Amino acid sequence: MEISKTYNSAQAEETWYQYWLDNKFFKSTPDQREPYTIVIPPPNVTGVLHMGHMLNNTIQDVLIRRARMLGYNACWVPGTDHASIATEAKVVALLKEQGINKADLTREDFLKHAWNWKEKYGGIILEQLKKLGASCDWDRTRFTMQEDMSEAVIDVFIDLYNKGQIYRGVRMVNWDPEGLTAVSDEEVIHKEAQSKLVYVKYKIETSTGSATDEYITIATTRPETIMGDTAVCVNPTDERYAHLKGKSIIVPVVNRVVPIIFDEYVDKEFGTGTLKVTPAHDINDFNLGQKHKLQTIDVLTQAGKISEAAGAYVGMDRFACRKKIIKDLTEQGLVVKVEDIKNKVGYSERTNAVIEPRLSMQWFLKMDTISKPALDNVVNGEIKLIPDKFINTYKHWMENVHDWCISRQLWWGQRIPAWYDNQGNTVIAKTKEEAIDLLKTKNSALKTDDVRQDEDVLDTWFSSWLWPITVFDPAVIRNGKDNANADLNYYYPTNDLVTAPEILFFWVARMAIAGYEWMGEKPFSNVYLTGIVRDKLGRKMSKSLGNSPDPLDLITKYGADGVRVGMLLCSPAGNDLMFDESYCEQGRNFANKVWNAFRLIQGFEVATVTSSGVEMQQSSAQKTAITWFEQKLSEQLEIINDHYSKYRMSDALMTTYKLVWDDFCAWYLEAIKPDFIDGKAQPIDKATFDATINFLESLLKIMHPWMPFITEEIWHLTKERSQKDCIIVAEWPKQLPTLESKQLAEFEVCKEVIASVRNIRQQKQISPKEKLALIEKSEAQHSYFDDVVIKLANLSSLTYTKDKVEGALSFMVKSTEFYVPMGSNINPEEEKERLSKELEYNQGFLKSVLVKLSNEKFVANAKPEVIAAERKKESDALSKIKAIEEQLAVLN
RNA sequence: GGGAGAUUAGCUCAGCUGGUUCAGAGCACCUGCCUUACAAGCAGGGGGUCACAGGUUCGAACCCUGUAUCUCCCA
Numbered sequence: 001m002e003i004s005k006t007y008n009s010a011q012a013e014e015t016w017y018q019y020w021l022d023n024k025f026f027k028s029t030p031d032q033r034e035p036y037t038i039v040i041p042p043p044n045v046t047g048v049l050h051m052g053h054m055l056n057n058t059i060q061d062v063l064i065r066r067a068r069m070l071g072y073n074a075c076w077v078p079g080t081d082h083a084s085i086a087t088e089a090k091v092v093a094l095l096k097e098q099g100i101n102k103a104d105l106t107r108e109d110f111l112k113h114a115w116n117w118k119e120k121y122g123g124i125i126l127e128q129l130k131k132l133g134a135s136c137d138w139d140r141t142r143f144t145m146q147e148d149m150s151e152a153v154i155d156v157f158i159d160l161y162n163k164g165q166i167y168r169g170v171r172m173v174n175w176d177p178e179g180l181t182a183v184s185d186e187e188v189i190h191k192e193a194q195s196k197l198v199y200v201k202y203k204i205e206t207s208t209g210s211a212t213d214e215y216i217t218i219a220t221t222r223p224e225t226i227m228g229d230t231a232v233c234v235n236p237t238d239e240r241y242a243h244l245k246g247k248s249i250i251v252p253v254v255n256r257v258v259p260i261i262f263d264e265y266v267d268k269e270f271g272t273g274t275l276k277v278t279p280a281h282d283i284n285d286f287n288l289g290q291k292h293k294l295q296t297i298d299v300l301t302q303a304g305k306i307s308e309a310a311g312a313y314v315g316m317d318r319f320a321c322r323k324k325i326i327k328d329l330t331e332q333g334l335v336v337k338v339e340d341i342k343n344k345v346g347y348s349e350r351t352n353a354v355i356e357p358r359l360s361m362q363w364f365l366k367m368d369t370i371s372k373p374a375l376d377n378v379v380n381g382e383i384k385l386i387p388d389k390f391i392n393t394y395k396h397w398m399e400n401v402h403d404w405c406i407s408r409q410l411w412w413g414q415r416i417p418a419w420y421d422n423q424g425n426t427v428i429a430k431t432k433e434e435a436i437d438l439l440k441t442k443n444s445a446l447k448t449d450d451v452r453q454d455e456d457v458l459d460t461w462f463s464s465w466l467w468p469i470t471v472f473d474p475a476v477i478r479n480g481k482d483n484a485n486a487d488l489n490y491y492y493p494t495n496d497l498v499t500a501p502e503i504l505f506f507w508v509a510r511m512a513i514a515g516y517e518w519m520g521e522k523p524f525s526n527v528y529l530t531g532i533v534r535d536k537l538g539r540k541m542s543k544s545l546g547n548s549p550d551p552l553d554l555i556t557k558y559g560a561d562g563v564r565v566g567m568l569l570c571s572p573a574g575n576d577l578m579f580d581e582s583y584c585e586q587g588r589n590f591a592n593k594v595w596n597a598f599r600l601i602q603g604f605e606v607a608t609v610t611s612s613g614v615e616m617q618q619s620s621a622q623k624t625a626i627t628w629f630e631q632k633l634s635e636q637l638e639i640i641n642d643h644y645s646k647y648r649m650s651d652a653l654m655t656t657y658k659l660v661w662d663d664f665c666a667w668y669l670e671a672i673k674p675d676f677i678d679g680k681a682q683p684i685d686k687a688t689f690d691a692t693i694n695f696l697e698s699l700l701k702i703m704h705p706w707m708p709f710i711t712e713e714i715w716h717l718t719k720e721r722s723q724k725d726c727i728i729v730a731e732w733p734k735q736l737p738t739l740e741s742k743q744l745a746e747f748e749v750c751k752e753v754i755a756s757v758r759n760i761r762q763q764k765q766i767s768p769k770e771k772l773a774l775i776e777k778s779e780a781q782h783s784y785f786d787d788v789v790i791k792l793a794n795l796s797s798l799t800y801t802k803d804k805v806e807g808a809l810s811f812m813v814k815s816t817e818f819y820v821p822m823g824s825n826i827n828p829e830e831e832k833e834r835l836s837k838e839l840e841y842n843q844g845f846l847k848s849v850l851v852k853l854s855n856e857k858f859v860a861n862a863k864p865e866v867i868a869a870e871r872k873k874e875s876d877a878l879s880k881i882k883a884i885e886e887q888l889a890v891l892n
Numbered sequence: 893g894g895g896a897g898a899u900u901a902g903c904u905c906a907g908c909u910g911g912u913u914c915a916g917a918g919c920a921c922c923u924g925c926c927u928u929a930c931a932a933g934c935a936g937g938g939g940g941u942c943a944c945a946g947g948u949u950c951g952a953a954c955c956c957u958g959u960a961u962c963u964c965c966c967a
Contacts, residue, residue, distance in 0.1 A: 003929095005929085005930070006930085006932070007932095185966095190966085190967080344967085389896070389897060390896090392895080392896055392897095393895080393896060393897095393964090393965060393966090396894095396895065396896080396965085396966075397965085397966075400966080400967095501964085501965090502964095502965095504965095505965095532964095536903080536904090538962095538963090569904085569905095569918075569919090570904055570905075570918095572904095572905065572906090575897090575898085575905090575963095576963080576964090577904085578903085578904060580903085580904085580919095582903095582919070582920085583904085583919085585919095585932080586918080586919065586932095588932065589930095589932045589933090590932095591932090592930065592932050592933090593929095593930065593932080593933085595929090595930080596929040596930035596932095596933085597929070597930080598929085599929045599930075600929035600930080601929085602929090603928095603929070646908090648906090650905075650906085651906070651917095654905095654906090654917070654918065657918080658917085658918085665929090665930090666934085666935095669929085673929090676928070679928080680928095681928075755935090755936080758935060758936060759935090759936060759937085761924095761935085761936085762923080762924065762935070762936045762937080763936085765924080767925090767927090768925075768927060768934090768935075769927065841913095845913065848913090849913095852950080852951080855950055855951090856950080857949095857950035857951090858950040858951070859950085860950075861949090861950055861951085862911070862950070862951080863911075865911090866911050866912085866951095869911080869912055870911090870912085872912085873912070873913085
């Protein structure tokens with residue numbers, strides 16, 4: 001069979017993914033084995049795969065595949081999130097394109113459109129994950145708004161309400177005037193902006209009630225809220241304004257008379273040291289207003305336009321009004337100056353609209369007591385954050401946590417199960433019938449038509465915080481954890497969670513809270529936090545910049561295995577990664593290398609007798625290489641396992657990469673490769689061939705989590721396999737019980753000798769085909785690796801001598817000298833120069849060692865093994881120097 | 893403004909408990925090779941004042957202090 005010189009990824013990916021599905025290798029059901037569980041961070045149902053998903057899900061797939069091979073019952077639960085704001089915005093935009101206004105639709109009609117859209121386009125991202133090779137148990141696919149999951153959310157609301165943890169109240173919330181909803185603190189992104197600080201003159205009113213000519217000047221970045229001013233505040237210690245006690249101020253534009261109040265809150269240094277107080281439009285002003293019992297005038301509408309209450313500029317957009325008002329005030333001579341300043345402005349994470357602090361009636365969850373276990377168990381290490389530098393951030397946040405605003409003024413989501421009558425009664429109930437029954441106890445005259453359900457839905461995170469629980473058993477909230485189903489009992493708590501640090505608080509912290517609240521136990525043991533994928537200039541990848549490659553294009557170009565390797569080669573945990581396509585190229589090249597190693601092995605002709613009829617013998621070089629590589633494999637496997645245990649993914653991958661490329665391909669295969677005689681490859685003996693196949697299989701297994709497709713492909717090409725004999729379920733290799741470190745060290749010497757000979761070839765322009773003689777100055781007569789040296793350095797002979805050899809180039813490995821006889825082909829001057837340099841270096845080295853050893857404090861304080869090492873260095877250096885001096889003497 | 897972290901080769905990063913000539917890896921680079929698995933390759937090689945300034949120590953990339961620059965989080 002002719003096998004292609006390059007690996008064809010597309011075909012293998014298609015074939016094997018389907019094969020894995022058909023044979024249900026991703027499927028997990030509870031059994032005797034220990035479970036290993038990951039729940040996917042559910043991507044937004046409207047999402048398409050981007051580089052962040054690629055990174056995140058590749059890591060999860062690597063973890064789950066390795067766990068599967070280690071014999072765990074590996075279960076990776078996939079699913080999507082309904083993402084209320086983002087999805088609703090998307091659907092609204094789409095309807096608009098079709099000429100449909102959301103405002104013209106009833107709630108039911110809108111939801112019908114939204115569900116249609118979800119059925120049609122939602123979950124594309126899950127199909128894309130399959131291209132990556134994600135080995136999720138697709139039968140378990142969940143959606144946060146499917147019926148039973150939603151019911152659990154309502155159960156949770158009711159449970160918390162009954163526990164007294166949920167309340168409703170008027171609060172200052174972060175209002176998104178575009179999404180027309182409140183958003184949580186965590187959904188506000190503060191960005192630095194260039195703003196104008198406007199200095200406006202406010203007239204002071206006399207005690208008799210008439211206006212004076214006296215003014216005070218107030219600095220504000222938000223002149224459009226002037227109409228909502230209900231006081232002016234100064235610091236009581238500010239002498240500049242002490243005389244204003246008891247006086248009033250006339251608010252420009254609306255000519256409202258408001259008091260001057262005194263409060264420590266005002267910063268004397270900022271602006272003019274005076275503050276206009278607008279309780280409806282700033283959280284701090286709101287607090288001042290509460291304290292000083294001020295009137296609250298809301299001058300903005302939900303959409304961010306000037307409201308009727310303002311009494312001027314009604315209907316104008318807030319930013320247009322800002323400009324206009326500055327212009328008008330300037331014309332009236334009331335503007336002293338306008339300064340450019342930098343300040344932080346909050347933007348909505350979802351719609352990018354400037355957030356407006358706004359008073360409104362919302363539902364809140366008390367966070368102080370419920371969040372306690374989630375804090376304690378991260379601090380005490382019960383839940384591990386990787387890397388652990390995030391513990392501080394987490395702790396800081398959890399210690400300063402605010403009550404969670406859980407209501408959203410949207411339709412797409414779980415509707416709040418609060419019901420009202422026309423008498424101001426409120427009850428919490430799962431159904432209208434229950435609500436009516438409950439309301440009747442408060443209002444005997446209740447008519448069914450008087451019962452209204454709350455219009456708002458719950459924050460998306462209020463459903464996704466249950467994810468690790470409800471994907472297994474959505475009924476557990478109402479049944480209680482003691483009545484959990486078999487799945488939940490078996491899979492919970494999950495093992496690893498892989499996610500972005502951006503949602504540490506949104507999601508991770510809240511899952512921990514929910515876990516302790518309803519399961520009495522952590523939801524996961526380890527949280528691996530990935531970085532943000534940036535381009536090589538360090539810019540975040542984004543649609544608007546157009547600097548993000550399409551992951552599927554990359555897969556087409558480099559193969560899924562290549563892209564997976566490429567992503568993970570440059571992904572330190574918790575640090576951003578500077579992605580560049582060249583990493584994928586490196587990944588593809590590695591896959592190709594593996595492919596060609598396989599081609600070589602597969603092309604070996606196994607024979608019991610040679611072409612001349614003699615019985616095939618394993619050569620000494622082959623024997624040595626096998627002995628060595630068996631050790632090497634075990635040694636590196638231990639290192640790889642260790643990297644995994646510490647979640648050092650890039651390190652585990654790089655160790656694998658070098659084991660395969662350098663140790664196996666460059667050294668082992670070269671050492672055992674049969675010679676060519678008369679242009680014909682010699683056959684290989686069965687023992688060497690079998691050992692090689694075994695090594696290859698072990699390596700394929702170690703590579704499998706990173707490169708699932710090519711390893712499965714080769715696995716099936718190396719021999720006939722039964723249907724279920726697949727690498728995806730093969731057993732992870734085991735280490736040797738003991739390691740012969742002496743053999744490993746000796747082989748390193750062997751490599752060094754070979755490299756030195758090759759170096760001489762390079763320097764002297766000697767063709768690799770020309771055989772050279774090598775003489776070792778040693779008491780010994782033979783090393784176990786001699787034949788490997790002969791083969792790989794292409795020697796005619798390797799002999800031993802006790803005497804110096806003249807007319808030869810020399811090199812040293814450790815403290816042993818080697819000679820390559822050159823006849824007259826030697827330039828003594830060049831040699832002298834080289835040797836002198838080496839002598840100088842070694843003398844310098846010796847000196848530094850001697851300085852250390854002659855330092856009494858060093859000898860007295862350093863650990864014995866450190867001192868012993870220094871003494872060894874001393875003696876090695878001395879013998880090296882002696883040898884070089886002897887060589888120089890010969891040349892002179 | 894408060895907090896966390898970073899700064900090591902051209903690039904991306906390791907360097908774990910201070911101790912080997914400890915200054916490392918991969919990529920990139922340079923030189924020579926189309927050597928019968930692989931040019932998506934092989935062989936060999938060069939390259940860093942470990943951000944800066946002090947300090948602790950017999951010994952510092954590593955610990956401490958300060959400075960600079962950058963990133964992130966929070967207000």
